[in-house]
Amino acid sequence: xxxxxxxxxxxxxxxxxxxxLDCVYETRDTTYYLFWYKQPPSGELVFLIxxxxxxxxxxxxGRYSWNFQKSTSSFNFTITASQVVDSAVYFCALSExxxxxxxxxxxxxxxTVKP
Amino acid sequence: xSGVTQTPKHLIxxxxxxxxxxxxxxxxxxxxxxxxxxxDQGLQFLIQYYNGEERAKGNILERFSAQQFPxxxxxxxxxxxxxxxxxxxxxxxxxxxxxxxxxxxxDGTRLSIL
Numbered sequence: 001x002x003x004x005x006x007x008x009x010x011x012x013x014x015x016x017x018x019x020x021l022d023c024v025y026e027t028r029d030t031t032y033y034l035f036w037y038k039q040p041p042s043g044e045l046v047f048l049i050x051x052x053x054x055x056x057x058x059x060x061x062g063r064y065s066w067n068f069q070k071s072t073s074s075f076n077f078t079i080t081a082s083q084v085v086d087s088a089v090y091f092c093a094l095s096e097x098x099x100x101x102x103x104x105x106x107x108x109x110x111x112t113v114k115p
Numbered sequence: 116x117s118g119v120t121q122t123p124k125h126l127i128x129x130x131x132x133x134x135x136x137x138x139x140x141x142x143x144x145x146x147x148x149x150x151x152x153x154x155d156q157g158l159q160f161l162i163q164y165y166n167g168e169e170r171a172k173g174n175i176l177e178r179f180s181a182q183q184f185p186x187x188x189x190x191x192x193x194x195x196x197x198x199x200x201x202x203x204x205x206x207x208x209x210x211x212x213x214x215x216x217x218x219x220x221x222d223g224t225r226l227s228i229l
Contacts, residue, residue, distance in 0.1 A: 045220035
């Protein structure tokens with residue numbers, strides 16, 4: 001069975017600080033897909049990134065970066081120089097190749113960035 | 116704007132009633148997914164349809180059913196509603212069957228059971 005753990009329930013930082021959101025997953029599949037989504041206070045879910053299990057290359061997109069390590073089953077998300085607009089709930093999700101439509105989400109991490 | 120449209124945005128009804136939530140996927144997307152987000156259960160996958168056929172099933176109650184129509188829009192039917200069904204229901208769509216494409220979410224339908 002697949003499982004996603006986001007151990008950090010809430011994180012509070014001051015603007016311009018760097019912050020890392022942790023995501024640890026469990027799966028028996030060798031091929032799987034990892035995602036991060038953002039849910040701002042307005043409530044909609046916004047896709048941020050997708051990673052395939054066979055691609056361990058880290059990714060940077062502006063102030064966002066993702067560190068995928070299969071050895072530790074982790075897919076962590078770092079925001080550099082955080083801004084107030086980054087305040088949101090962030091979800092990590094996993095789907096396995098055999099049942100790719102069935103995503104399992106972590107409980108989410110609520111990030112508050114204070115001015 | 117994700118391109119996924121959900122209606123209605125808000126729905127208030129009573130226990131025992133039946134409601135239908137509607138979702139129009141992004142243009143060109145063949146897969147539609149339904150999720151339930153509640154305070155105690157978090158974000159839960161309910162069901163996926165791909166080009167009119169059921170593709171994957173998650174924690175969907177027997178009182179709930181869904182379908183995808185030939186024009187690819189989807190409806191989620193919730194019947195014999197209980198207080199615990201109060202939640203935010205999201206629809207998402209993707210281009211393919213789910214392996215390689217991210218899911219793009221609608222704004223959700225907030226269902227309140229009184």
